[in-house]
Amino acid sequence: MANKLYRGVIPPVVVPDTEDRQLDVASFERNINRMIEAGVDGLFFLGSSGEVVFSTDERRDEIIREAVRIVDHRVPVFVGIIDTETERVLEHGRRAQELGADVLVATCPFYALGGLAEVEEHFRILHEELDLPIFAYDIPVCVHTKLPWRLLAKLGAEGVLAGVKDSSGDDISFRYLCQENEKLGHPLSLLTGHEIVVDGAYLSGADGSVPGLGNVDPDGYVRMWKAAEAGDWATVKLEQDKLNELSHIFDCTDGVQGYGAGVGAFKTALMLMGIFESNQMLRPVKALEGKNVEAIREVLAASGLL
């Protein structure tokens, strides 16, 4: 009856594209295997940094199919079923469970304006009509609604939600959620997507993290998690400090912003490190080039990753 507890480092997997924007399966496999070998505890496909909203249904299916094949039950496969409103999200959910996902991750509805009644109804319908555990993905910067911690805790206590992936940047709300979850017997797996302050989230009581930067340096996030498990907070902070130096791949570039700068930096770093063949992006976003690539190379070199 109770949902399983998911813990540890569960990176959102960045997707490699060929120059003509097809899924580059060989690079995908290298990236996945590298993270599993580093000791991650799960992988999250089709997250915000995993091209989910850029992918047609056909591409989504291909990504899930290859992910399930490559991971091959070594770690749990989380799949984002992100779309505007309930019926469309249900369709993605049904496909993902047919294709072998272990956990489904859904945002609240977006585009149409609504209120918390619609948010709650949405998650209840997903739980009723789908068979896999549902994580709520709290990402107001994309969906423009903040999921209130009291609602999340209530849906956790009732078994509607199995967990939360918190990318809200609201560490006060996350802290309250951790404390409330504890009082309720810990029904929710609470994962932070807040990759720059994972240490603080662990101290707050997070069960794990979903760091995009974990594609670039999975070892660092695994070491940080182990230190947190051991209660060695000085090491936790030290590992976070080092990862934050690496995180300047996000802001060392010029003339780009948002997804193009963020996911573009991940792809460029993985290309420079020999894991991806190309740093191609899906349309309408353009790949980083020229000086921006060089700037990222310098950050990687300074972090000892080249």
Added chain:
Amino acid sequence: MANKLYRGVIPPVVVPDTEDRQLDVASFERNINRMIEAGVDGLFFLGSSGEVVFSTDERRDEIIREAVRIVDHRVPVFVGIIDTETERVLEHGRRAQELGADVLVATCPFYALGGLAEVEEHFRILHEELDLPIFAYDIPVCVHTKLPWRLLAKLGAEGVLAGVKDSSGDDISFRYLCQENEKLGHPLSLLTGHEIVVDGAYLSGADGSVPGLGNVDPDGYVRMWKAAEAGDWATVKLEQDKLNELSHIFDCTDGVQGYGAGVGAFKTALMLMGIFESNQMLRPVKALEGKNVEAIREVLAASGLL
């Protein structure tokens, strides 16, 4: 070479659902025919108030197919191809043109963060890969990006865009766009979605309007347009004043908000007027009921529509 100029009243068509949330084709036909008989100049399907983001691909196809059949070339059929990013929007565009649309209406990308470079690239790709005229749908309240008037004018001058449906609520920007469009030889058809201040938009130089409330009172909007064409501004204002009294169907309800209150009010009014069988909504939104239905009945009665 030049895009055709679209002028007049082009309501976004509200979609009737049966109690079990199937398309109610008979009600749909009544609603469409009533508006065409009132003298509207076009119809816009799968707009924000036309359930677009609530509809699966299959439902979108059904709506377009029925719309094209019912309209039967009496007025142009505008179709919203609204989705998160370029490849998905292209898929909707290809389907809409196969199914017989006349004009395609697309927002800028949403969910992923980006900048104006991505917005511009997006509309250029749509223009290159699709065959029908493209209208930009400026609706920052849903997509969280405001389309700048200078960019719209530039894309109009180059033939990338055929028109703009402005639901931005930014009448300063719309005014500048009208003046710039005029200087460029009027390449863009400029339609306002700003249903409460259509009179001001007409005075600013709008080529027409896309009023959701036109589903409830198409005659009022047609009379206002004819008065504007005749330069009879006192009548234009008077018609707008009367429509605005009717518009209190949006704010006479309690405990609902956003899409549920707005489109919910349209569906409830059409049900009370005998055009729809039900005021059912697509999930996760609930139909208005009880006192809220009565409140809308009173507004309709006061406006002489019952």
Added chain:
Amino acid sequence: MANKLYRGVIPPVVVPDTEDRQLDVASFERNINRMIEAGVDGLFFLGSSGEVVFSTDERRDEIIREAVRIVDHRVPVFVGIIDTETERVLEHGRRAQELGADVLVATCPFYALGGLAEVEEHFRILHEELDLPIFAYDIPVCVHTKLPWRLLAKLGAEGVLAGVKDSSGDDISFRYLCQENEKLGHPLSLLTGHEIVVDGAYLSGADGSVPGLGNVDPDGYVRMWKAAEAGDWATVKLEQDKLNELSHIFDCTDGVQGYGAGVGAFKTALMLMGIFESNQMLRPVKALEGKNVEAIREVLAASGLL
């Protein structure tokens, strides 16, 4: 008992400073006299573009004293009593009425977070403790609260407010307010600060306007008002179109923004036209210079104002 109706063009007066940032009284006098001679119906001192939040109490007193002396009862003197919370606003209000203001203009509280209960209480206290008519200044871009039209109408009907200066940019709300005010017997004088779409506001039923650009071209706004009074809407639109060309003094500059670009453009235009000695700004804002001054000169020349 009833508040007087204020109608027509009531520009917010831009304040000239000497190079060492003292009030330049001679330029101030030229600017005021020029607008009165053009036929404006009132003048608004210490508005957002009148340096109110940049001015110490001593400077505010000096501006009011000189304004009252120069205007010399030729038109009503509106004075902004803008500050963070109630007690401070009351202090400004008492000083302004001692110094000879005719009407007081106050925003809702800002800086501290609050709700509508505090907004309503604030205006009630101002009305009870001050002797002059109070206008509510609706400027959410500065105070981050939008005044709801229903609250404004209620406070008007009770005699708490004598009018509204609407700089909200929300023409739907303004339209509803105009219609409600009419139903209540027109207790409120409704002035739009929306200088680019004054024509639409007049069509909506505004009693007048408060255009910053009226400092640069008072004749244009006076002609537009007279045409509106005559019901000659084609001329109203034409005058607005011409003023909007002039308004590109706001966006022809580079590397500046907000107050520095907007009020900076007014001061620079008035300097180029020989009305101000300098375009100096109060700290921390810098005066426009170099290419930005030349860009404004070109716009003025194209508008025939040089």
Added chain:
Amino acid sequence: MANKLYRGVIPPVVVPDTEDRQLDVASFERNINRMIEAGVDGLFFLGSSGEVVFSTDERRDEIIREAVRIVDHRVPVFVGIIDTETERVLEHGRRAQELGADVLVATCPFYALGGLAEVEEHFRILHEELDLPIFAYDIPVCVHTKLPWRLLAKLGAEGVLAGVKDSSGDDISFRYLCQENEKLGHPLSLLTGHEIVVDGAYLSGADGSVPGLGNVDPDGYVRMWKAAEAGDWATVKLEQDKLNELSHIFDCTDGVQGYGAGVGAFKTALMLMGIFESNQMLRPVKALEGKNVEAIREVLAASGLL
């Protein structure tokens, strides 16, 4: 030359008012002495929760004068010199230094729109024209500008700023600022105002905290700081957890919001604990009453503070 480093717990002092809204000096003295006796490392007067924007100049002077007298050099006296733009802030700064403040705390300009050029110029002028160390107060929820960490670090390195009071809620930015400050030789004293996640801020490298809730439970924040100094992170978290239970005085009330709910809860708690005579608020805010007082009493009782 180098600015002194300020460390530890420096609560923003909540101000007691009599029923007729005069400063209640006896209660003020009890509150100050209780915090000093608990071991706080400084006190911050006229902060956002210290009635600064509600206070006339005369009241500000009275608060500073009494604060300096009561504190009597036992801990440093920080004084907020918060106002809209530079000249007005300078006036407050000069008064505060005449009256015996040790450190001045200023926000960036607010009300008028501007950019980072104005923000930087503002702090440079304050540093040049005032004699005391200047802390930048980063509180975007009130001033609607986020101070960028790179700018803060630059102004710290140049000696313009002595420290930062971070109430931004942006823990990523704060983390980057801590790391950059370290690289620069720690010129800035970095204090978090983020009272619910002080533990995370300490782990990030904060030099101290400015917790409003420290008025209610100064001992808890002092114990947390000592544990942080000792590297005992399990205790740091435990103390934060307990303080967070107490923090539900903010959200146990109904029908109130913002300042009235937050500072109102502090005043009500201090009244219930016998430190304040009244929970009166300055206008236009109303004191909490009835069920809201009882709800706060229950939270205090559960936290063992009654």
